[in-house]
Amino acid sequence: MKFGILVNEGPYQHQASDSAYQFTKAALEKGHEVFRVFFYHDGVNNGTRLATPPQDDRNITVRWAELSDKYNLDLVICIAAAQRRGIVDEEEMKRQGKDASNLAPGFRISGLGQLIEAGIQSDRLIVFGD
DSSP states (O other), X not given: OEEEEEEOSOTTTSTHHHHHXXXXXXXXXXXXXXXXXXXXXXXXXXXXXXXXXXXXXOOHHHHHHHHHHHHTOOEEEEHHHHHHTTOOOHHHHHHHTOSOOOBOTTEEEEOTHHHHHHHHHSSEEEEEOO
């Protein structure tokens, strides 16, 4: 089965990100395909490279990046939600006149069309968080 994943909650505010990660990892390990993981609303906070959880806590951003690297997973951050929350890649940094970028490795920024495409191309679109 081919899944699209939508994550609407931040990494440490709600269980949605952990649940989405565990579901995605399990699906991939069982041989299913994940077309795309789309991060929306506060879910975009999963893609900041500046989060520094305590050493004895899980680093959800790193987990997503490692999963992306292992399975060539498409991790997409919604551009409008990211800009509202201060998350920018190199291109947006320059375009917006910012002095730094903070998008984590393995993630990319794009628009809502990527979410629509994930829904069309997938057998199921699974939503984590409100």
